[in-house]
Amino acid sequence: MNERRMIRISKYLSKHLRHEPERIGITLDEHGWVPVDVLLRAAADHGFTITAAELWQVVEANDKQRYAIEDGRIRASQGHSVSVDLDLPVLEPPEVLYHGTVGRFVAAIKEEGLRPMNRHHVHLSPDRGTATRVGSRRGVPVVLVVAAGAMHADGHAFRRSANGVWLVDQVPPGYLRFP
Numbered sequence: 288m289n290e291r292r293m294i295r296i297s298k299y300l301s302k303h304l305r306h307e308p309e310r311i312g313i314t315l316d317e318h319g320w321v322p323v324d325v326l327l328r329a330a331a332d333h334g335f336t337i338t339a340a341e342l343w344q345v346v347e348a349n350d351k352q353r354y355a356i357e358d359g360r361i362r363a364s365q366g367h368s369v370s371v372d373l374d375l376p377v378l379e380p381p382e383v384l385y386h387g388t389v390g391r392f393v394a395a396i397k398e399e400g401l402r403p404m405n406r407h408h409v410h411l412s413p414d415r416g417t418a419t420r421v422g423s424r425r426g427v428p429v430v431l432v433v434a435a436g437a438m439h440a441d442g443h444a445f446r447r448s449a450n451g452v453w454l455v456d457q458v459p460p461g462y463l464r465f466p
């Protein structure tokens with residue numbers, strides 16, 4: 288399978304496993320899972336045929352391990368806008384985490400802290416390089432340093448998705464360091 292086809296399938300999965308399952312008539316369970324055969328049939332019925340082998344390849348080779356397959360079911364590991372409970376345990380985070388954003392959001396973030404916006408959580412990266420890539424999606428990246436250890440000590444619950452993204456409900460401005 289070529290790179291373009293992989294990306295096309297990955298974007299299709301993201302759209303329907305994170306944001307708009309109803310668009311192809313599938314229902315995610317409370318933890319975000321849908322049976323693989325149900326997904327493939329629904330996709331084919333809606334004009335986008337993916338083979339089971341292609342699906343496996345996309346899940347396995349995905350640059351960010353965005354999807355997980357378990358017991359014949361698939362889900363997105365993070366990034367949902369639809370309401371799902373990923374059922375991830377609360378963990379102690381590293382002392383610092385990073386958030387990649389862009390300059391035009393900085394004034395608002397200084398004011399209100401990081402908010403989940405259209406997603407369910409604020410996404411934090413374990414290292415600067417990853418945060419830089421996240422910010423670059425929108426323009427010249429600005430990397431904020433998050434005092435995750437202090438937040439944890441103050442009772443904020445951190446979780447980590449299957450693909451290593453740290454998730455938290457919000458980051459108040461007092462825990463952020465701006466460049």
Ligand code: HQG
Pocket residue numbers: 351353366387388389392395396399400401402403404405406409410421422425452
């Ligand atoms: C910003 C991708 C104004 C925030 C990435 C970000 C990530 C505020 C944008 C994952 C704000 C939300 C998530 C505030 C936050 N005022 N702007 N108070 N608080 N923002 O896409 O973190 O490829 O929902 O800085 O790699 O950019 O989809 O979040 O710029 O892991 O797997 O509002 O998406 O992964 O944008 O990205 P997003 P994100 P995938």
